[in-house]
Amino acid sequence: MSDFTVTQTKSKNGSDQKQLDTLxxxxxxxxxxxxxxxxxxxxxxxxxxxxxxxxxxxxG
Structure with missing residues (x-):
């Protein structure tokens, strides 16, 4: 199994609760x-x- 490198590039301001929970x-x-x-x-x-x-x- 391979991995992903994930980088947050934008602000979470204005996101809904599901997106905040996901981050x-x-x-x-x-x-x-x-x-x-x-x-x-x-x-x-x-x-x-x-x-x-x-x-x-x-x-990967």
Whole structure:
């Protein structure tokens, strides 16, 4: 299984509660924060929900 490098590129201001919860579940805290996320169907769904706020790079 490969990983994704996810970086928050935009502010979460103005986002709805589901998007805020998704960012928190991914482990993102602020603009410029980067985390490693395992490539699972659940993670892909979360990344799809906040795709306008993050940059995703494939590590695998």
């Amino acid at each position: 928190r579940s991914l482990g993102l805290r602020r603009i410029g924060h980067t985390v490693q996320v395992k490539d699972t169907p659940q993670a892909r769904g979360m990344l799809h929900r906040v795709r306008h706020l993050v940059k995703v790079e494939d590590n």
